[in-house]
Amino acid sequence: MNFKYDNNNKYHRLGKNILVVLASLIIFVELWWFIAELIDSRVLPTPPETFAALKDFLANGYLNISAWDYISSSLVLFLKGFLLAFVVAVPLGLVLGFSKTLNTFVTPIVEVLRPIAPMAWAPIFIYGISYGTGPILVVFIGIFFPLLTNIIFGVKKIDPTLVDAARTLGANKMQVFTKVMAPSSIPYVMNGIKVGLGVGWMCIVAAEMYSPVAIGVGYCISNMCMSGLWDSTFAILIIIAILGILTTSLSEYLQKYISKRMGVE
Amino acid sequence: MDENTTCTGNECVQEGESFIRIDNLSKTYQKDEKVTVAIEDFDLDIKKGELISIVGPSGCGKTTILRMIAGLLEPTSGSISIAGRPCSGPGPDRGMVFQDFALLPWRSVRRNVELGLEIAGMPKEERKARAEKYLEIVGLQDFADSSINELSGGMKQRVGIARALVNNPDVILMDEPFGALDAQTRNIMQAGLVRILEKTDQTIIFITHSVDEAVFLSDRIVILTKRPAKIKEIVEIPWPRPRDRASPEFTALRKRILEELEKENVLQ
Ligand SMILES: Nc1ncnc2c1ncn2[C@@H]1O[C@H](COP(=O)(O)OP(=O)(O)OP(=O)(O)O)[C@@H](O)[C@H]1O
Numbered sequence: 001m002n003f004k005y006d007n008n009n010k011y012h013r014l015g016k017n018i019l020v021v022l023a024s025l026i027i028f029v030e031l032w033w034f035i036a037e038l039i040d041s042r043v044l045p046t047p048p049e050t051f052a053a054l055k056d057f058l059a060n061g062y063l064n065i066s067a068w069d070y071i072s073s074s075l076v077l078f079l080k081g082f083l084l085a086f087v088v089a090v091p092l093g094l095v096l097g098f099s100k101t102l103n104t105f106v107t108p109i110v111e112v113l114r115p116i117a118p119m120a121w122a123p124i125f126i127y128g129i130s131y132g133t134g135p136i137l138v139v140f141i142g143i144f145f146p147l148l149t150n151i152i153f154g155v156k157k158i159d160p161t162l163v164d165a166a167r168t169l170g171a172n173k174m175q176v177f178t179k180v181m182a183p184s185s186i187p188y189v190m191n192g193i194k195v196g197l198g199v200g201w202m203c204i205v206a207a208e209m210y211s212p213v214a215i216g217v218g219y220c221i222s223n224m225c226m227s228g229l230w231d232s233t234f235a236i237l238i239i240i241a242i243l244g245i246l247t248t249s250l251s252e253y254l255q256k257y258i259s260k261r262m263g264v265e
Numbered sequence: 266m267d268e269n270t271t272c273t274g275n276e277c278v279q280e281g282e283s284f285i286r287i288d289n290l291s292k293t294y295q296k297d298e299k300v301t302v303a304i305e306d307f308d309l310d311i312k313k314g315e316l317i318s319i320v321g322p323s324g325c326g327k328t329t330i331l332r333m334i335a336g337l338l339e340p341t342s343g344s345i346s347i348a349g350r351p352c353s354g355p356g357p358d359r360g361m362v363f364q365d366f367a368l369l370p371w372r373s374v375r376r377n378v379e380l381g382l383e384i385a386g387m388p389k390e391e392r393k394a395r396a397e398k399y400l401e402i403v404g405l406q407d408f409a410d411s412s413i414n415e416l417s418g419g420m421k422q423r424v425g426i427a428r429a430l431v432n433n434p435d436v437i438l439m440d441e442p443f444g445a446l447d448a449q450t451r452n453i454m455q456a457g458l459v460r461i462l463e464k465t466d467q468t469i470i471f472i473t474h475s476v477d478e479a480v481f482l483s484d485r486i487v488i489l490t491k492r493p494a495k496i497k498e499i500v501e502i503p504w505p506r507p508r509d510r511a512s513p514e515f516t517a518l519r520k521r522i523l524e525e526l527e528k529e530n531v532l533q
């Protein structure tokens with residue numbers, strides 16, 4: 001065979017990347033296996049034990065609840081938290097980027113709240129409000145702050161000559177907003193969403209661990225650990241990782257696509 | 266609302282009469298303790314259909330004058346009127362072409378040209394047709410659906426010019442519109458602007474650092490002093506366009522204006 005690697009060929013690059021990723025995953029699993037055999041503890045199952053537990057969980061669920069029910073309830077809570085953060089942060093960020101006075105007024109509040117780890121709110125929201133709404137609010141906090149700061153930053157970065165251009169074409173304040181400010185800030189909104197989704201996904205899993213009832217993959221983790229089902233716990237970790245990768249790649253893809261469509265790269 | 270003040274009056278003023286009147290215009294910038302007098306007692310009358318260039322030493326206040334005419338900057342004192350109506354605040358009667366193009370990168374070429382019509386609330390089909398007509402005037406009819414990032418600098422500025430023309434403004438204000446372009450593209454753009462002038466009889470105020478460009482394009486050249494900018498001299502150029510850069514009177518005039526500017530720079 002006389003195959004020659006060509007770095008300018010899209011398919012060659014893709015093929016090479018797939019091989020490298022595969023190699024990385026294989027080495028990861030091998031390493032995990034090696035350590036598991038080495039310490040030989042129930043707490044760290046080997047890859048085959050874990051995959052067996054994963055198959056069992058997907059087929060039979062846990063505590064008479066199906067795997068899909070756990071996964072979907074996590075995803076729904078995550079989505080609700082995200083939507084809530086989105087509808088609050090986008091208008092607020094645009095307004096705060098726009099008005100200096102409001103920004104000065106709100107900044108201290110934001111700066112006091114922002115350093116608090118979203119997870120610190122979890123017990124308050126879950127025991128204090130409800131185990132249904134609590135996790136949503138935790139996700140909200142996790143996504144809200146990165147989204148808000150990105151949007152404010154985006155509005156401040158808007159090229160003032162674009163605003164001048166619209167004004168000399170007769171745009172009023174509202175039109176400057178809809179024709180220039182809002183579209184200019186979309187890539188920053190997308191960047192905020194990308195960062196926010198990553199944080200939010202961590203939050204939902206962690207928040208569910210406080211849940212007193214059987215909802216979500218986070219609940220599975222804490223309950224399985226307490227019951228000594230280490231194999232199953234690791235199976236859940238794999239599910240969490242895969243769903244996390246899917247959300248981040250989706251948002252990354254969307255962000256790149258939209259930035260390109262908006263003419264900013 | 267000052268943004269809604271319109272100074273339309275294209276029809277009521279005949280060519281040759283004073284159309285734009287700038288009276289006693291002054292601008293002082295104040296930032297904390299630092300006071301900068303940019304313009305002092307600036308008077309200028311501009312006729313309809315005239316292309317008037319403003320040249321002057323760097324930092325003397327050319328952009329300041331143009332932004333005040335555009336309504337983007339409030340004068341400290343003085344007034345500007347078009348066809349007898351005072352203007353304050355920006356409006357579609359005064360189009361502007363920017364040195365760095367100021368195009369919206371998320372819009373296609375045609376949708377950039379349509380922007381002013383969209384703002385004015387013109388129906389979709391009508392503004393599309395109108396935008397296409399002006400894209401043809403600037404020679405970009407084949408690029409209507411291209412994205413801005415695919416265009417060269419010269420093409421971008423042609424979009425900028427079409428975007429200003431499409432509103433049929435009383436005057437187009439150009440602040441070093443070809444300053445970001447290479448010498449060759451610049452010459453092509455100047456020739457293109459001369460052709461547009463033949464077709465549209467547009468009144469233009471044109472700021473430039475290039476005396477050559479000013480002599481090539483202008484009906485009159487306003488030479489400014491160093492800051493605070495005052496009018497040093499106004500040079501009338503009655504020659505028809507297109508002009509021959511190699512002609513003796515062209516080179517002689519260019520040399521004389523350059524010398525005038527040189528004196529301003531030496532004094533600094
Ligand atoms: N917003 C501002 N605040 C304070 N001073 C300003 C401001 N804008 C301009 N100036 C000052 O006013 C003077 C005139 O500026 P202007 O931009 O009008 O000059 P210009 O002739 O266009 O210069 P250039 O040839 O470099 O484009 C300069 O000294 C500048 O520093």
Ligand SMILES: [Mg+2]
Nearest residue numbers: 327328329440
């Ligand atoms: Mg300038």
